[in-house]
Amino acid sequence: DTAVSQTPKYLVTQMGNDKSIKCEQNLGHDTMYWYKQDSKKFLKIMFSYNNKELIINETVPNRFSPKSPDKAHLNLHINSLELGDSAVYFCASTQGAVTEAFFGQGTRLTVV
């Protein structure tokens, strides 16, 4: 039983398209995150939601719009995809700010 699951695992799309990545956690956690890992392997926080409320937005372009329909799900929608958006996107969850983070297996996005 996967604790944090992301779909799809791989996504190849053309510049200018709009795409979504989905994340679900079955740990009962109340806080979820999106991280981006670029080609240089640096992992950076993008967004965080706590009980469906946005609590972190790390100066990410507004083409990226997270949505949390409930505390078990955090989706990431990206409009007008650019080449520089190519990266691996990781979803994670914690219980508040105290517990360790559980990460999903990542979504490798390639924009061509």
Next chain:
Amino acid sequence: DAKTTQPTSMDCAEGRAANLPCNHSTISGNEYVYWYRQIHSQGPQYIIHGLKNNETNEMASLIITEDRKSSTLILPHATLRDTAVYYCIVRLVGSSNTGKLIFGQGTTLQVKP
């Protein structure tokens, strides 16, 4: 959150202990030291964390110096499957923290047969 410094890469022989150092000289009194690792192409995995006492779990041991300015992660009997990038992260834990993790470059540990 305080900054951490780790060596870029290390090698370790299979079956031997792997000792991964981390400097965090600006750590404050209410900041914890966390260790995560990322095995190739997978999501980061939590290993261990501590405040000032040494900690041990089924994966590793964490030794924190008395002044808390540095720490060492110890994998007692490294296996080939421990080859990964290891991240040392200092973070505030409590209601004023958002829970975000600030990742540095980490240490790439290569376990060799």
